Amino acid sequence: MGLLVDGIWHDTWYDTKSTGGAFKRSAAQFRNWITADGSAGPSGRDGFKAESGRYHLYVSLACPWAHRTLIFRELKDLSAHISVSVVNPDMLDKGWTFEKDDHGATGDTLLGKEFAHQIYTTADPKYSGRVTVPILWDKQQNTVVSNESSEIIRMFNAAFDGITGNTLDFWPEELREPIETVNERIYHQVNNGVYKCGFATSQDAYDTAVHPLFDTLDWLEDLLSQHRYLMGNRVTEADWRLFTTLVRFDPVYHLHFKCNKKRLIDYPNLWAYTRELYQWPGVAQTVNFDHIVRHYHYSHDTINPHRILPVNPVLEWDLPHGRDQMV
């Protein structure tokens, strides 16, 4: 794990000394938007028109943020239009690498690089910051469009509709306000909440993260006992954003990140809801438990110094979810 400073790679772990042991996630820096006509989006510059074959996605199958983008690529029929490279699950002293494996790591099928940090320095030779996935790459301008998953999924939701004919809308105009409200709570307490527990280096920082995490899971359990999805009877981006954390909860976060007050399977509604989303057409193929379990336990040697991979209980992801009866 490390970061780039003026385009030079440095191998350093997250700095939690200056924050009393608390993990603070830094903001993504490439914030352009692909749009249907190439006009500028809510941030960044114009010039990124939706075109078949023009864009490439770099992901880790272990990463919950990258996972969102892979799910939207499936849900929106973009796999024939946006190509993908998958990094190796081991993120060690050189950061994410393109070393191939037999479990889904493809190598860099576009630029042939060895390390993900070289993708960033190809876009900006003086880049300073963390080298994160997902990375959405523009083959035409040879640059990064975006490295912010929450924005990439919104691009995928709409920009290519004229090319694919797929007009499914996971961010409908009339639900944007409540979606933003629920996203905000889930991002801080759950999506990033599990990381705040796992990367805490003081008891205080852990305690501050773990209780709101389980309060929010309790609240979600109650909500999902009354409604099929977070917004009622319609699946939205809020559900997919939550799903990528929930699917990792018992295999990784429960043990490795010490999110162990309860397991996902102790929440009947949340567990059935997560299974329904897992069984959604196209979604199960985006979930790779080999990479998920391997990445966290092998890469975070400050948490698991001997790199022993746990055996983990087998979860029955294909059990009937029974959620069809709900409103």
Ligand SMILES: N[C@@H](CCC(=O)N[C@@H](CS)C(=O)NCC(=O)O)C(=O)O
């Ligand atoms: N804001 C980013 C966060 C992405 C992110 O943190 N990805 C992790 C993998 S799960 C990563 O690449 N971390 C490497 C690092 O922090 O050095 C997004 O949602 O796209």
